Structure formats: C-alpha cells, structure tokens
Amino acid sequence: MAYRITGLAAEPFGSLFALSDEELGERGARRYIADEKPGFPCRISLTDAEPGERVILLSYDHLPVHSPYRARGPIFVREAATQAFDGVNTLPDVFQGRLLSIRAYDAGGMMLDADVVEGAHAEPLIEKLLAREDVDMLHVHYARRGCYACRVERA
Numbered sequence: 001m002a003y004r005i006t007g008l009a010a011e012p013f014g015s016l017f018a019l020s021d022e023e024l025g026e027r028g029a030r031r032y033i034a035d036e037k038p039g040f041p042c043r044i045s046l047t048d049a050e051p052g053e054r055v056i057l058l059s060y061d062h063l064p065v066h067s068p069y070r071a072r073g074p075i076f077v078r079e080a081a082t083q084a085f086d087g088v089n090t091l092p093d094v095f096q097g098r099l100l101s102i103r104a105y106d107a108g109g110m111m112l113d114a115d116v117v118e119g120a121h122a123e124p125l126i127e128k129l130l131a132r133e134d135v136d137m138l139h140v141h142y143a144r145r146g147c148y149a150c151r152v153e154r155a
Contacts, residue, residue, distance in 0.1 A: 001127045002155035005092060005140075007046045007085035008060075013077045016056050029058035032076075038097065041142065042078040046085035046092035046150055054079040062148040063139065065109025073148050088155045095119030101143040102152075104129040107136040116143050130154055 016024065021031055034040040034049035041048050042055065049055050055076045063071040085092050102125050103114040112135055117125045122140075129138055130152070138152035 001130050002089055003126050003130055003152055004088050004155040005046070005085065005090065005150055005152050007042075007044045007081075007092075007150055008075075008077070009084050010044045010077075010082050013044065013056070013058075016058070016077075017054065017079045024056065024058075027058070029056055031056055038094075040076045040078075041094045041098075041147075041149065042081050043075040043148065043150065044077050044081035044084050046094045047078075047081075048094055049076070049078045060148065063105070063109060065105075067109035069105065069109050069111050071148070073146065075148055085150070091119070091122055092150070094149070095122055095140075099143040100149070101141040101146070102126065102129060103139045103141065104132065104135045105137055105139065106134050126152055 032055050034051050034053045038048040040055045055078050057076050059072055060075045061072045096119055098119045100119050100122055101116050104112045106112055129135055140149040142149055
C-alpha cells in the first residue's frame with residue numbers, strides 16, 4: 001500500500017525566530033542551539049538539526065480534533081527549514097535509530113490501534129495500519145520522549 005509522510009508547513013513558525021527569548025518564553029517556547037546530532041529533530045524537514053543550528057522548541061496542537069485523543073505536545077523546528085518533507089513510500093532519515101510509536105486514527109480522531117517499532121523497520125507497520133479501512137491517518141511519535149514526529153496518510 002502506498003503511503004505519504006508529510007512534515008509541517010514552515011510558514012507558521014518562521015516569525016518565531018525574530019522574537020526575543022523573553023517573547024518566546026511568553027508563548028511557552030524556547031530557543032536552542034543544537035549541540036549534538038541526533039538530538040533536535042525538526043518537524044518541518046524531518047531531519048535532525050546540525051550542531052550550531054538555531055531551533056525553537058514549542059508546543060504544537062498536532063491532533064486538533066473533538067475527541068478524547070485531542071493532543072498537543074512539544075516539537076522542534078529548525079530556522080533553516082523552509083520546505084516541508086513530503087515523501088511517498090519514503091521513510092525520512094530522522095526515523096533511523098529512533099524507536100517510534102505509530103498510532104492509527106479514524107476520521108473522528110479516535111485511536112483505533114497503535115504499536116512501537118524501530119524507525120528503520122517502520123514501513124511494514126505503516127502499511128499494516130493503513131490497510132485497515134477504518135483508519136483515516138497515522139501519527140508517528142518518537143516513543144522514548146513521546147513527541148509528535150509527523151503524519152502519514154494513504155498516497
């Protein structure tokens with residue numbers, strides 16, 4: 001089954017980098033300079049920030065549905081990220097070496113199934129979950145820290 005993985009659009013986050021640290025703090029966000037790789041996975045480009053790159057950590061409403069599974073959580077975005085990852089039948093490099101939690105949701109935002117998998121071996125689980133007719137989309141999270149990574153849909 002063909003699948004499509006997408007990162008977040010860059011536009012909503014670009015103006016954050018012009019804010020002062022105080023202004024970011026008022027919004028519940030924080031600026032970092034990446035000091036290791038991996039360690040700062042960008043949700044726009046679905047790549048790890050290079051050491052020395054500026055990133056912002058903020059809370060993001062990644063499942064804005066009217067259900068008990070409505071969810072908001074922390075994400076990193078890279079200042080240099082201008083293009084969202086958009087890949088068909090392609091796992092982003094950022095999955096490598098990370099344990100993933102893949103969660104299947106119906107059109108109403110109710111979780112139907114979930115499992116964990118090493119990132120390099122995510123494809124069979126993605127295909128299995130998307131093969132269910134009642135599944136509308138998948139969310140991938142980095143299992144160890146629980147942070148939202150990206151969305152997966154049928155291509």
